[in-house]
Amino acid sequence: MTPQTSLDELIKKVGDLPPMPRVAQRALELIRDPKSDMGDVAKILAMDEAMASLVLRWANSAYYGLKFPVSTVNQAVTYLGYRTLHSLILAASVATLLERPVPGYALERGELWRHSIAVAAGARLIAADYGNQIAEEAYHAGLLCDIGKLALETLLRTTNINKPEWQGVPFEELEVSLFGVDHATLGAELARRWRLPSALVDAIAHHHQPSQASEGAILAAAVHLADASAMSLGIGLGKDGLQYIIDPQAVERMNWSEKKYNELADRIKPFVEEADEFIRLRRSNQ
Ligand SMILES: [Fe+2]
Incomplete structure (x- = not known):
């Protein structure tokens, strides 16, 4: 692999990335389609029992502060709205992709999933001042x-990254040196191919350097701070977590503080516990 390798070639060469699960594709279609209705949501949830039960549990979590528990899709839509429900469905439906072991980054099975849920929940809380829509997009x-x-x-598995000259170098820079692209750019390219909104693609591309983002600047800053927080809490730390550099512009933009970090740490815990429970449920059904 050389730095000249194009994104296209790289995506082809790493063709063992599993295809987007069908249920996740349907969830993404729903998010893109403002005319989707209750029947569409119910159909998706009917595709996967474990997913349906997780979505309803999440809907009942303290974050949403519902006065009465919801037990049906109908109630969940009524009390949470489609946008929130779509987010929950999207999260549950990409679990099969994200819960895989990721040995190249020293992440055991389930760790990337826990990390992703922590970052999603954290980014939504950080972006909450910008309104519900931005907060859900941050999720x-x-x-x-x-x-x-x-x-x-898969490329990192066979690469020695312990060379002295790479100590302290941000991991994204290391990825670019080794493969010509970092995981953020590659993830953004995948998101673009999945036809996700351009602000979302921009935010994924720049989640490690949010000051370089344009239309997704707020999303990128929220994700960046949530990502750094999850890493510092040891959630999905992996090989790259110890070389995480926080962008000072993101700190300023989101008015970030130690107090907010401490609050975030407490508030994302229940989401991570639910994420763990979901994996346990899935495995016991396998
Ligand atoms: Fe990242």
Whole structure:
């Protein structure tokens, strides 16, 4: 692999990245289609029992603060709205991709999934001041920000990254030196091919350097800070977590502080616990 390798060639060469699960494709279609209705949502949830039960559990979590528990799709749509429900379905439907072991990044099975949920939940909380729509988009961006790792990790497995000259170098720079592309760019390319909105693609591409983002600048800053927080909490740390450089412009843009970090740490815990429970449920059904 040389730095000259094009994105296209790289995506072809790492062709063992599993295709988007059908249920996730349907979830993405729903998110793109403002005319989707209850019947579409119910059909998706009927495709996977474990997913349906997770979505309803999440809907009942403290984050949404519902006065009464919801137990049907109908109630969930009524109380949470389509946008939120779509996010929950998207998260549950990409679990099969994200829960794979990622040995190239030293992530055991389930760790990337836990990390992605922590970042998604964290990014949504950080972006909440910008309104519900941006907050949900931040959730999507956080969920998918590291999906490019699935494609690069097979190359990393056979690469010695412990050379002295690479100590302390941000991991994204290392990826570019080794493969000509980092996981953020590769993930953004996958998101573009999945026809996700351009702000989301931009945010995924720049989640490690959010000051370089344009239309997805707020999303990228929220994901970046949530990502750094999850890493510092040891959630999905992997090989790259110890070389995480926080962008000071993101700190300024989102008015980030130690107090907010501590609050975030407490508030994302239940989401990570649910993510673990979901994996346990899936495995016991296998
Ligand atoms: Fe990343």
